[in-house]
Amino acid sequence: MNDLTVRRAQQGDAAAFGELYQAHAGRIFALCLRLEGDRARAEELTQDVFVRAWERLATFRGDSAFGTWLHRLAVNVVLAERRSLWRRGRKILFTDDPAAFERPGETAAGSAGDLEGAIAGLPPGARTVFVLHDVEGYTHGEIARLSGIAEGTSKAQLFRARRLLREALDR
Amino acid sequence: MNCDEVRDRIDAALAGRLAPSELTKLEAHIAGCAECRTDFGAARALAAPVARLPRAIEPPPAVWAGIEARIRPARRRAFPAVAAALLLMAASSAATVLIMRQDPAEAAAALPAFESDYIEQAAALSRVLGEERGALAPETIETLERNLRIIDQAIAESRAALEADPGDPDLRLLLRASHEQKVALLEQAARLAREL
Numbered sequence: 346m347n348d349l350t351v352r353r354a355q356q357g358d359a360a361a362f363g364e365l366y367q368a369h370a371g372r373i374f375a376l377c378l379r380l381e382g383d384r385a386r387a388e389e390l391t392q393d394v395f396v397r398a399w400e401r402l403a404t405f406r407g408d409s410a411f412g413t414w415l416h417r418l419a420v421n422v423v424l425a426e427r428r429s430l431w432r433r434g435r436k437i438l439f440t441d442d443p444a445a446f447e448r449p450g451e452t453a454a455g456s457a458g459d460l461e462g463a464i465a466g467l468p469p470g471a472r473t474v475f476v477l478h479d480v481e482g483y484t485h486g487e488i489a490r491l492s493g494i495a496e497g498t499s500k501a502q503l504f505r506a507r508r509l510l511r512e513a514l515d516r
Numbered sequence: 517m518n519c520d521e522v523r524d525r526i527d528a529a530l531a532g533r534l535a536p537s538e539l540t541k542l543e544a545h546i547a548g549c550a551e552c553r554t555d556f557g558a559a560r561a562l563a564a565p566v567a568r569l570p571r572a573i574e575p576p577p578a579v580w581a582g583i584e585a586r587i588r589p590a591r592r593r594a595f596p597a598v599a600a601a602l603l604l605m606a607a608s609s610a611a612t613v614l615i616m617r618q619d620p621a622e623a624a625a626a627l628p629a630f631e632s633d634y635i636e637q638a639a640a641l642s643r644v645l646g647e648e649r650g651a652l653a654p655e656t657i658e659t660l661e662r663n664l665r666i667i668d669q670a671i672a673e674s675r676a677a678l679e680a681d682p683g684d685p686d687l688r689l690l691l692r693a694s695h696e697q698k699v700a701l702l703e704q705a706a707r708l709a710r711e712l
Binding site: 400 | 523524554555557558559561562565566569570571572573574575576578579580582583584586587588630632633637640641643644688689692693696703706707710
């Protein structure tokens with residue numbers, strides 16, 4: 346995967362965009378799945394992220410790595426769609442079902458599966474901050490800017506999430 | 517060291533990035549504060565399992581199939597889309613000049629923090645639009661300009677209301693919605709110009 350693939354995709358080459366998808370889909374799907382805690386919703390959002398990326402490819406100038414640009418776009422798409430659902434008064438579905446993370450043939454360590462299930466069971470606000478901060482490495486300042494909450498709220502949600510997760514894993 | 521200071525340093529302490537003197541103060545506080553001890557314990561207990569989480573989880577093949585179906589027809593529909601766009605919205609070279617006149621850094625300085633992302637996105641799209649403006653008809657640019665003025669007014673009004681009542685979550689939502697609308701419009705125009 347290189348700059349040439351990105352440039353080809355920017356010129357409208359869907360096959361090149363397919364290569365970009367193959368390289369980055371796993372990372373984006375994992376992000377969507379953890380942020381939403383719902384597999385079907387994560388699949389929809391992953392589609393939305395890549396369609397949006399296709400539409401905005403011309404705005405990618407190479408100031409950061411393509412993966413970084415795409416990841417940030419994905420966070421924006423997930424949070425914007427969540428706000429949009431909220432505005433339209435639709436209930437956002439969240440699951441506390443760890444099976445959302447199970448895939449046939451997957452051989453992930455049991456403890457990782459337990460943690461995935463526990464993350465899915467967090468309240469949405471706490472889950473968002475935990476995933477962005479502890480899993481994806483965003484700072485509280487970045488989370489505040491992306492989600493529109495105060496930095497202090499982000500910190501409070503993180504500690505709440507960690508306590509809830511520890512309780513869930515200790516049960 | 518108080519509770520807030522301790523919590524701000526827990527991650528650095530666990531990562532071994534805290535100076536010895538700070539670490540001593542943190543440990544002294546934790547020894548006497550049950551709340552901070554709980555937070556420290558939770559952070560420590562989760563650090564290793566979180567690090568073991570897979571960075572990628574492959575989506576099923578149907579996801580790419582859905583994306584492909586959505587991006588390929590869009591290009592085939594380019595010309596009908598242009599015709600519709602000429603009627604509905606967008607385009608003169610003067611408009612893109614107007615769009616690009618705003619200095620993003622200057623505009624972001626006085627705004628709520630979350631607005632800066634939208635301003636950056638709008639500026640990037642405006643740059644693209646500026647480069648492709650020759651592809652758009654004057655009427656299209658004129659319509660685009662008119663729509664952008666309406667959205668900019670909505671942004672200004674939402675922002676003014678939010679400044680008067682900074683804690684109102686509905687106003688924040690409204691301001692975000694207006695920014696999202698502006699980015700979507702610019703995105704549509706940039707795509708249109710690119711496809712021509």
